Amino acid sequence: MGKKLNKITVVGGGSWATANIKMLIDNTTEKEIFWWMRNAEAVEHLQKFAHNPHYLSSVEIKLPEQNISTNLKPLIAAADIVLLNVPAAFLKEALKDITAADLKGKKIVSAIKGIVPDENLIIAEFLHQKYDISFDDFMVISGPCHAEEVALEKLSYLTIASGDTELASEFAGMINTRYIKTNISDDIYGTEYGAVLKNVYAIASGICHGVGYGDNFQAVLISNAIRELERFVAAVHPIDRDIKESAYLGDLLVTAYSQFSRNRTFGNMIGKGYTATSAQLEMNMVAEGYYAVNCLHEVNKQYGVSIPICEAVYAILYQKRSPVIEMRNLAEKLS
Ligand SMILES: NC(=O)C1=CN([C@@H]2O[C@H](COP(=O)(O)OP(=O)(O)OC[C@H]3O[C@@H](n4cnc5c(N)ncnc54)[C@H](O)[C@@H]3O)[C@@H](O)[C@H]2O)C=CC1
Numbered sequence: 001m002g003k004k005l006n007k008i009t010v011v012g013g014g015s016w017a018t019a020n021i022k023m024l025i026d027n028t029t030e031k032e033i034f035w036w037m038r039n040a041e042a043v044e045h046l047q048k049f050a051h052n053p054h055y056l057s058s059v060e061i062k063l064p065e066q067n068i069s070t071n072l073k074p075l076i077a078a079a080d081i082v083l084l085n086v087p088a089a090f091l092k093e094a095l096k097d098i099t100a101a102d103l104k105g106k107k108i109v110s111a112i113k114g115i116v117p118d119e120n121l122i123i124a125e126f127l128h129q130k131y132d133i134s135f136d137d138f139m140v141i142s143g144p145c146h147a148e149e150v151a152l153e154k155l156s157y158l159t160i161a162s163g164d165t166e167l168a169s170e171f172a173g174m175i176n177t178r179y180i181k182t183n184i185s186d187d188i189y190g191t192e193y194g195a196v197l198k199n200v201y202a203i204a205s206g207i208c209h210g211v212g213y214g215d216n217f218q219a220v221l222i223s224n225a226i227r228e229l230e231r232f233v234a235a236v237h238p239i240d241r242d243i244k245e246s247a248y249l250g251d252l253l254v255t256a257y258s259q260f261s262r263n264r265t266f267g268n269m270i271g272k273g274y275t276a277t278s279a280q281l282e283m284n285m286v287a288e289g290y291y292a293v294n295c296l297h298e299v300n301k302q303y304g305v306s307i308p309i310c311e312a313v314y315a316i317l318y319q320k321r322s323p324v325i326e327m328r329n330l331a332e333k334l335s
Pocket residue numbers: 012013014015016017038055085086087088090093111112113114145146147148262284285286287288
């Protein structure tokens with residue numbers, strides 16, 4: 001496989017980046033960890049007090065001072081592996097000074113569950129087209145796993161998908177801990193699109209709750225959602241996959257039902273009458289599904305898959321349709 005990979009740079013300062021750093025630190029294989037975030041005040045706080053002031057602030061993160069910085073280029077130069085963990089909507093901005101030459105020879109991991117807006121590309125495609133990263137040098141981490149539960153060391157399972165499953169196994173060896181188990185997959189498209197879609201279904205689930213539907217309806221919504229997800233990923237990347245695996249169904253369930261879900265919380269606020277902007281501001285966290293549903297609407301023009309749940313969420317968020325009326329119309333299409 002080539003040289004041992006043991007220098008890793010995490011790009012992003014949110015909850016999931018903080019949880020990923022915790023997993024990397026708690027895993028006992030020898031490694032050096034570097035951490036980039038854009039917020040200088042947060043970097044200073046971490047260097048002084050070993051806690052992220054804004055996200056998962058109870059988690060202790062002890063890294064050498066010089067390994068945490070707002071200056072991305074040298075941190076990327078130092079790394080064998082670059083783990084991308086900013087919301088997809090801010091990925092281009094985060095990488096604005098980084099060239100394909102800077103990433104040449106690196107292995108790239110995406111912990112992002114989103115589509116790059118304007119480009120309408122999942123992360124693997126975006127990095128391939130813009131940075132010449134091959135699918136064999138790329139990995140995506142997904143699966144039902146909330147940062148808040150990682151902070152509490154609750155048992156969680158992640159799936160790592162890559163064009164090179166040996167590489168994915170090597171990376172799994174860097175994050176496995178007492179509380180993190182890993183599965184390996186070669187389904188980059190299904191894993192990425194599955195994670196993107198489940199965020200939209202969690203928004204739908206939140207909207208339904210917000211407008212007054214109960215658990216009975218939510219169960220029907222989510223069983224329709226998994227079929228919609230299966231249809232969509234089969235159209236985009238038709239391979240033999242079991243949609244009941246935890247990277248697909250598991251991730252949908254945790255997001256649609258958990259108190260920690262950003263997307264569900266966001267949807268609930270939309271159902272209660274908040275605007276998208278005020279809901280995002282109120283949460284201080286990013287609901288990827290908000291951006292993703294607009295991209296999916298565009299991507300699906302090419303495939304023409306029947307995705308009524310996505311279309312209902314799109315109509316509510318981007319065409320300012322009434323959540324009550326859209327959900328009533330959607331309910332007629334579910335079975
Ligand atoms: N939080 C979780 O439990 C999990 C999150 N993910 C994925 O991880 C990725 C990162 O999400 P989280 O860590 O949850 O984010 P978060 O919601 O905890 O934090 C928001 C992040 O977005 C950044 N941000 C906000 N506004 C920005 C702007 N204008 N420009 C640049 N950056 C800005 C913040 O600095 C922060 O890093 C997303 O793709 C998410 O779907 C995946 C699995 C679990």
